[in-house]
Amino acid sequence: MEKWTPKHEAPEPLEGPVVATVTGGTILWFVLFVVQVPFYGWFDDRGHAWWIWVCLAGAGLGLIGIWYVRGRDAAIRRAAERAAAEESAPDTAHH
Secondary structure: OHHHOOOOOOOOOOOOOHHHHHHHHHHHHHHHHHHHHHHHHHHHHOOOOHHHHHHHHHHHHHHHHHHHHHHHHHHHHHHHHHHHHHHHOOOOOOO
8 A cells, every 4th residue: 555655745736816717717618508509409400409508507517616716715815814913913922
C-alpha cells in the first residue's frame, strides 16, 4: 500500500474569476439551448433530441453553480475580513 502514498503535498488550488467563469458557462449553455429549440424536429428525426435537453440541463445546473460560487466567494471574503480584524485588534488577553 505504500506505493500509493503521495510523495509530495498537493498544490494549492488555482483561484480566479470563478463567478464570472460559471456565469459565462451558464449563459453559453442557455444560448445553445435557445438556438437549438427551433430545430427540435430536425434533432428528433435523427435521434439527437437529447442534445437540446443536455443544454437545458447545463443551464439549470449552471444556475445552481452560480448560487454556490457566489456563496463560496462571500464566505471567503468574510473569513478574510475576520482574519484581518483579528490581526489588527489589540491584544487584550494579557490585561
